Amino acid sequence: MANVLKHLPELEGMELGYIQGILKNMDDEQAGLFAQVYRARRKDSQMVLILALLGFFGFAGLHRFVLGQIGLGILYFFTLGLCWIGTIVDLVNYKSLAYEYNIKVAHETLSMMSYTTDNFSNNDDNKTNEA
Amino acid sequence: MKSIRNIQAKLPLELVFWFSASVGVMFIEPHTAHHFTICPLSLAGIEWCPGCGLGRSMKLFALGEFRESFQMHPMGAFAWAVIPYRMFEIIKQLKSRLNYG
Numbered sequence: 371m372a373n374v375l376k377h378l379p380e381l382e383g384m385e386l387g388y389i390q391g392i393l394k395n396m397d398d399e400q401a402g403l404f405a406q407v408y409r410a411r412r413k414d415s416q417m418v419l420i421l422a423l424l425g426f427f428g429f430a431g432l433h434r435f436v437l438g439q440i441g442l443g444i445l446y447f448f449t450l451g452l453c454w455i456g457t458i459v460d461l462v463n464y465k466s467l468a469y470e471y472n473i474k475v476a477h478e479t480l481s482m483m484s485y486t487t488d489n490f491s492n493n494d495d496n497k498t499n500e501a
Numbered sequence: 502m503k504s505i506r507n508i509q510a511k512l513p514l515e516l517v518f519w520f521s522a523s524v525g526v527m528f529i530e531p532h533t534a535h536h537f538t539i540c541p542l543s544l545a546g547i548e549w550c551p552g553c554g555l556g557r558s559m560k561l562f563a564l565g566e567f568r569e570s571f572q573m574h575p576m577g578a579f580a581w582a583v584i585p586y587r588m589f590e591i592i593k594q595l596k597s598r599l600n601y602g
Contacts, residue, residue, distance in 0.1 A: 441579075453540045462514065463515050470594060
């Protein structure tokens with residue numbers, strides 16, 4: 371049973387609770403691996419906020435690109451964030467945008483980990499050679 | 502407090518926004534000259550912005566007037582592709598978000 375505060379102390383709010391739910395079935399070593407991968411891939415909600423703010427200066431939709439929503443990013447960029455209205459909505463909503471993305475990343479990380487731990491003993495030598 | 506939070510979690514703001522935007526677009530009369538607007542640039546007296554005409558373009562596309570739609574704003578059809586897809590994605594995530602941990 372790993373504690374989220376020990377491995378990922380920078381998390382807050384809903385994300386903290388969600389990741390704790392994931393970590394509670396892991397031992398400390400697994401949780402450390404998870405935390406390392408997850409930390410490298412997650413997007414900070416403050417970055418989403420700052421990129422969304424750039425929408426007021428003519429660079430709308432950068433936060434949507436960063437969150438992997440390419441279509442909406444293009445739409446925002448070429449329409450000045452839907453005439454600023456979309457930008458303003460995303461400024462209100464930036465935390466849940468980041469939360470949604472981070473949950474997706476957490477599940478990706480989990481499925482990757484289950485792959486590596488299952489095949490760890492077999493593929494370890496091959497992987498180091500390829501790298 | 503908890504019940505308010507539950508309702509918020511069940512109805513994400515973004516979904517409400519996209520849905521009301523799509524419904525609102527359908528009430529636009531695209532051929533009238535000027536109308537009540539909440540566009541901040543228009544209210545400030547600036548005539549043109551890159552997003553001007555998107556709503557009318559979407560309405561024209563929904564009416565089947567594709568050429569007029571493209572002339573009004575080239576991204577009208579693209580918006581109809583992207584926004585419903587985004588709404589679908591949000592709805593798909595609703596279930597998995599609520600039931601963990």
